[in-house]
Amino acid sequence: MKHVIGLGCLVVLLCTGCATATKQEPTSLQIQSYQTKEFDAEKGTVFASVMSVFQDLGYIIQSADKETGFITATSATTNKTGFWDAMGGMQTSGQTKATAFVEELRPGLVSVRINFVDTANRSTAYGQSSQEDTPILDPKAYQVAFDKIENAVFIRIGNRGTTPQPVSTTQPASN
Secondary structure, eight states: OHHHHHHHHHHHHHHHHHHHHTOOOOOHHHHHHHHEEEESSOHHHHHHHHHHHHHHTTEEEEEEETTTTEEEEEEOOEEOOOHHHHHTTEEEEEEEEEEEEEEEEETTEEEEEEEEEEEEEEEETTSOEEEEEEEOOOHHHHHHHHHHHHHHHHHHHHHHTOOOOOOOOSOOOOO
Protein backbone atom coordinates (compact mmCIF):
# COMPACT_ATOMS: atom_id res chain seq x y z
CA MET A 1 0.00 0.00 0.00
CA LYS A 2 2.84 2.39 0.82
CA HIS A 3 4.35 1.79 -2.60
CA VAL A 4 1.08 2.61 -4.36
CA ILE A 5 0.71 5.93 -2.50
CA GLY A 6 4.38 6.78 -3.01
CA LEU A 7 4.12 5.95 -6.70
CA GLY A 8 0.94 8.06 -6.99
CA CYS A 9 2.70 11.06 -5.43
CA LEU A 10 5.65 10.60 -7.77
CA VAL A 11 3.34 10.54 -10.81
CA VAL A 12 1.54 13.71 -9.63
CA LEU A 13 4.85 15.51 -9.06
CA LEU A 14 6.18 14.46 -12.46
CA CYS A 15 2.99 15.54 -14.22
CA THR A 16 2.93 18.96 -12.57
CA GLY A 17 6.60 19.41 -13.39
CA CYS A 18 5.94 18.41 -17.00
CA ALA A 19 3.03 20.84 -17.27
CA THR A 20 5.16 23.80 -16.26
CA ALA A 21 8.14 22.64 -18.29
CA THR A 22 6.07 22.39 -21.50
CA LYS A 23 4.98 26.03 -21.46
CA GLN A 24 6.86 27.36 -24.46
CA GLU A 25 7.36 30.73 -26.02
CA PRO A 26 5.50 31.15 -29.31
CA THR A 27 7.46 30.31 -32.44
CA SER A 28 8.35 33.03 -34.92
CA LEU A 29 5.70 31.65 -37.29
CA GLN A 30 3.03 31.87 -34.56
CA ILE A 31 4.07 35.44 -33.73
CA GLN A 32 3.94 36.40 -37.41
CA SER A 33 0.47 34.89 -37.74
CA TYR A 34 -1.11 37.17 -35.12
CA GLN A 35 0.97 40.21 -36.09
CA THR A 36 -0.21 40.06 -39.72
CA LYS A 37 -3.57 40.61 -41.38
CA GLU A 38 -4.70 41.05 -44.98
CA PHE A 39 -7.22 43.66 -46.16
CA ASP A 40 -9.26 43.84 -49.35
CA ALA A 41 -8.48 47.49 -50.08
CA GLU A 42 -5.98 49.74 -51.80
CA LYS A 43 -2.60 50.35 -50.16
CA GLY A 44 -3.22 54.08 -49.69
CA THR A 45 -6.47 53.43 -47.84
CA VAL A 46 -4.92 50.84 -45.53
CA PHE A 47 -1.79 52.96 -44.92
CA ALA A 48 -3.90 55.97 -43.90
CA SER A 49 -6.06 53.73 -41.69
CA VAL A 50 -3.03 52.33 -39.84
CA MET A 51 -1.70 55.86 -39.28
CA SER A 52 -5.10 57.00 -38.01
CA VAL A 53 -5.49 54.04 -35.63
CA PHE A 54 -1.99 54.52 -34.19
CA GLN A 55 -2.90 58.14 -33.47
CA ASP A 56 -6.29 57.10 -32.02
CA LEU A 57 -4.45 54.71 -29.68
CA GLY A 58 -2.31 57.60 -28.40
CA TYR A 59 0.84 56.98 -30.42
CA ILE A 60 2.98 59.75 -31.85
CA ILE A 61 4.01 59.02 -35.43
CA GLN A 62 7.81 59.15 -35.65
CA SER A 63 8.12 58.32 -39.35
CA ALA A 64 5.91 57.18 -42.20
CA ASP A 65 6.71 56.39 -45.80
CA LYS A 66 3.78 55.40 -48.00
CA GLU A 67 6.03 54.07 -50.77
CA THR A 68 7.91 51.61 -48.53
CA GLY A 69 4.84 51.11 -46.34
CA PHE A 70 6.81 51.53 -43.12
CA ILE A 71 5.44 53.41 -40.09
CA THR A 72 7.09 53.90 -36.69
CA ALA A 73 5.31 55.34 -33.68
CA THR A 74 5.76 55.66 -29.92
CA SER A 75 3.37 56.16 -27.06
CA ALA A 76 3.78 58.92 -24.52
CA THR A 77 6.36 58.19 -21.83
CA THR A 78 4.91 57.16 -18.48
CA ASN A 79 6.39 56.88 -15.01
CA LYS A 80 6.75 53.21 -14.02
CA THR A 81 8.69 53.68 -10.79
CA GLY A 82 7.56 51.22 -8.16
CA PHE A 83 7.86 51.57 -4.40
CA TRP A 84 10.97 49.40 -4.07
CA ASP A 85 12.66 51.08 -7.03
CA ALA A 86 12.09 54.47 -5.42
CA MET A 87 13.43 53.20 -2.09
CA GLY A 88 16.57 52.05 -3.93
CA GLY A 89 17.05 55.43 -5.60
CA MET A 90 15.96 54.21 -9.03
CA GLN A 91 13.51 55.81 -11.43
CA THR A 92 11.77 53.88 -14.18
CA SER A 93 9.89 55.28 -17.13
CA GLY A 94 8.70 53.63 -20.28
CA GLN A 95 6.67 53.68 -23.41
CA THR A 96 5.40 51.38 -26.10
CA LYS A 97 6.95 51.46 -29.55
CA ALA A 98 4.99 50.35 -32.59
CA THR A 99 5.96 49.60 -36.15
CA ALA A 100 3.81 48.70 -39.12
CA PHE A 101 4.68 47.39 -42.55
CA VAL A 102 1.94 47.90 -45.16
CA GLU A 103 2.57 45.85 -48.29
CA GLU A 104 0.52 45.55 -51.45
CA LEU A 105 0.33 41.85 -52.34
CA ARG A 106 -1.64 42.55 -55.51
CA PRO A 107 -3.99 45.36 -56.55
CA GLY A 108 -6.81 45.46 -54.00
CA LEU A 109 -5.10 43.13 -51.48
CA VAL A 110 -2.83 44.56 -48.79
CA SER A 111 -0.97 42.88 -45.95
CA VAL A 112 -0.22 44.70 -42.68
CA ARG A 113 2.25 43.47 -40.09
CA ILE A 114 2.40 45.37 -36.82
CA ASN A 115 4.78 44.97 -33.91
CA PHE A 116 4.53 46.36 -30.38
CA VAL A 117 7.48 46.57 -27.97
CA ASP A 118 7.30 47.73 -24.35
CA THR A 119 10.34 49.72 -23.19
CA ALA A 120 11.52 50.41 -19.66
CA ASN A 121 14.21 53.03 -19.01
CA ARG A 122 15.84 52.84 -15.59
CA SER A 123 18.15 55.41 -14.08
CA THR A 124 19.78 55.75 -10.69
CA ALA A 125 20.81 58.74 -8.63
CA TYR A 126 24.42 57.81 -9.52
CA GLY A 127 23.95 58.47 -13.24
CA GLN A 128 23.68 54.87 -14.36
CA SER A 129 20.95 54.05 -16.83
CA SER A 130 19.65 51.05 -18.73
CA GLN A 131 16.90 50.25 -21.18
CA GLU A 132 14.96 47.02 -21.49
CA ASP A 133 12.83 46.25 -24.53
CA THR A 134 10.19 43.52 -24.22
CA PRO A 135 8.20 42.38 -27.25
CA ILE A 136 4.46 42.31 -26.61
CA LEU A 137 3.44 38.75 -27.48
CA ASP A 138 -0.21 38.85 -26.42
CA PRO A 139 -2.33 38.06 -29.50
CA LYS A 140 -5.24 40.06 -28.01
CA ALA A 141 -3.28 43.32 -28.29
CA TYR A 142 -2.80 42.73 -31.99
CA GLN A 143 -6.41 41.65 -32.51
CA VAL A 144 -7.65 44.90 -30.93
CA ALA A 145 -5.40 46.95 -33.22
CA PHE A 146 -6.46 45.00 -36.32
CA ASP A 147 -10.15 45.34 -35.43
CA LYS A 148 -9.69 49.11 -35.24
CA ILE A 149 -7.75 49.17 -38.52
CA GLU A 150 -10.48 47.10 -40.18
CA ASN A 151 -13.12 49.59 -38.98
CA ALA A 152 -11.05 52.52 -40.24
CA VAL A 153 -10.64 50.87 -43.66
CA PHE A 154 -14.38 50.17 -43.81
CA ILE A 155 -15.20 53.79 -43.01
CA ARG A 156 -12.73 55.09 -45.60
CA ILE A 157 -14.05 52.78 -48.32
CA GLY A 158 -17.68 53.54 -47.39
CA ASN A 159 -17.13 57.29 -47.61
CA ARG A 160 -15.71 57.15 -51.14
CA GLY A 161 -18.96 56.79 -52.97
CA THR A 162 -20.79 59.59 -51.19
CA THR A 163 -20.94 63.13 -52.43
CA PRO A 164 -20.88 65.82 -49.77
CA GLN A 165 -24.20 67.62 -49.52
CA PRO A 166 -24.08 71.42 -49.35
CA VAL A 167 -24.90 72.89 -45.99
CA SER A 168 -27.80 75.30 -46.12
CA THR A 169 -27.03 78.71 -44.67
CA THR A 170 -30.52 80.14 -45.02
CA GLN A 171 -32.92 80.17 -42.14
CA PRO A 172 -36.18 78.30 -42.57
CA ALA A 173 -39.16 80.59 -43.14
CA SER A 174 -41.20 81.09 -40.00
CA ASN A 175 -44.97 81.22 -40.18
